[in-house]
Amino acid sequence: MPHPSTSVAEALDIADARHWTRRPPVLPATRLRHLLRHQDAADLAPRLFAYPDAVTRWAAGETDGLTPAHTTLIEREIYRTWQPDVRHRAHQxxxxxxxxxxxxxxxxxxxxxxxxxxxxxxxxxxxxxxxxxxxxxxxxxxxxxxxxxxxxxxxxxxxxxxxxxxxxxxxxxxxxxxxxxxxxxxxxx
Structure with missing residues (x-):
C-alpha cells in the first residue's frame, strides 16, 4: 500500500508498517480470513463497500465479484489493523x-x-x-x-x-x- 496518501490516518498506518516485526498476509482471501478473526463480516463489509455474504465468500477463496478496488480496500484494512501491539509499542x-x-x-x-x-x-x-x-x-x-x-x-x-x-x-x-x-x-x- 505504500503510495501517496491524502489521508492522515492512512499516512500514519503506512509509517507504522515500517515497524512491523512480520509481514501481513498477501492474498486477499488470507487477508480477509485474518480480518474476520478479529471482527464480524457485518462490521467489515461496509468498509469494503461489499455485502457481508460477499466478504465471507471471498475469505473462503471464491473471488467472484472481487474487484481491484475491493483488493485495495482490503489492503488498507490490513494496514490499519496489523500488529496493533507492535504499533503501540513503537509509538511509546x-x-x-x-x-x-x-x-x-x-x-x-x-x-x-x-x-x-x-x-x-x-x-x-x-x-x-x-x-x-x-x-x-x-x-x-x-x-x-x-x-x-x-x-x-x-x-x-x-x-x-x-x-x-x-x-x-x-x-x-x-x-x-x-x-x-x-x-x-x-x-x-
Whole structure:
C-alpha cells in the first residue's frame, strides 16, 4: 500500500508498517480470513463497500465479484489493523526516547485570527518535525480510531507551532491554523 496518501490516518498506518516485526498476509482471501478473526463480516463489509455474504465468500477463496478496488480496500484494512501491539509499542518508544516524528505534506491552509478567517490559496510543500505534544496527541487519536477531521486538526495545530508560529513567543501565537486542502501527507519516524 505504500503510495501517496491524502489521508492522515492512512499516512500514519503506512509509517507504522515500517515497524512491523512480520509481514501481513498477501492474498486477499488470507487477508480477509485474518480480518474476520478479529471482527464480524457485518462490521467489515461496509468498509469494503461489499455485502457481508460477499466478504465471507471471498475469505473462503471464491473471488467472484472481487474487484481491484475491493483488493485495495482490503489492503488498507490490513494496514490499519496489523500488529496493533507492535504499533503501540513503537509509538511509546518514539515518544519516550525523544524520537522525532517528521511530517511531509502538500496542503493549503486557512488561518483564523481575532480579525477573521483567511484562506491561503498557495499550495505549501512543507517538511517539519512535529512538537512532541502534537505527536503524542496524533498517536493517541489514531489509537482511539478518531475521524479524519480530528487527525487533520491535530496535525494543523502541530504544523502551526512547528512552522507558522515558531518565531513567535507562545503568548503572541493568537492565530489558529487549519488544513483546508490536503494533497499529500507522509510521516517518518
Amino acid at each position: 518508544q518514539i515518544l519516550h526516547h525523544s524520537g522525532c516524528v517528521t511530517v511531509q505534506l502538500h496542503a493549503r491552509f486557512t488561518y483564523t485570527t481575532s480579525c477573521g478567517e483567511f484562506p491561503d490559496p498557495r499550495l505549501r510543500c512543507l517538511t517539519e518535525d512535529l512538537p512532541a505534544v502534537h505527536a503524542r496527541a496524533l498517536f493517541d487519536a489514531r489509537h482511539r480510531n478518531a475521524d479524519e477531521d480530528t487527525l487533520r486538526s491535530i496535525l494543523a495545530d502541530g504544523m502551526g507551532e512547528a512552522y507558522f508560529f515558531r518565531a513567535l513567543p507562545a503568548d503572541q501565537q493568537q492565530a489558529a491554523v487549519a488544513i483546508s486542502d490536503l494533497h499529500f501527507v507522509q510521516f517518518h519516524y
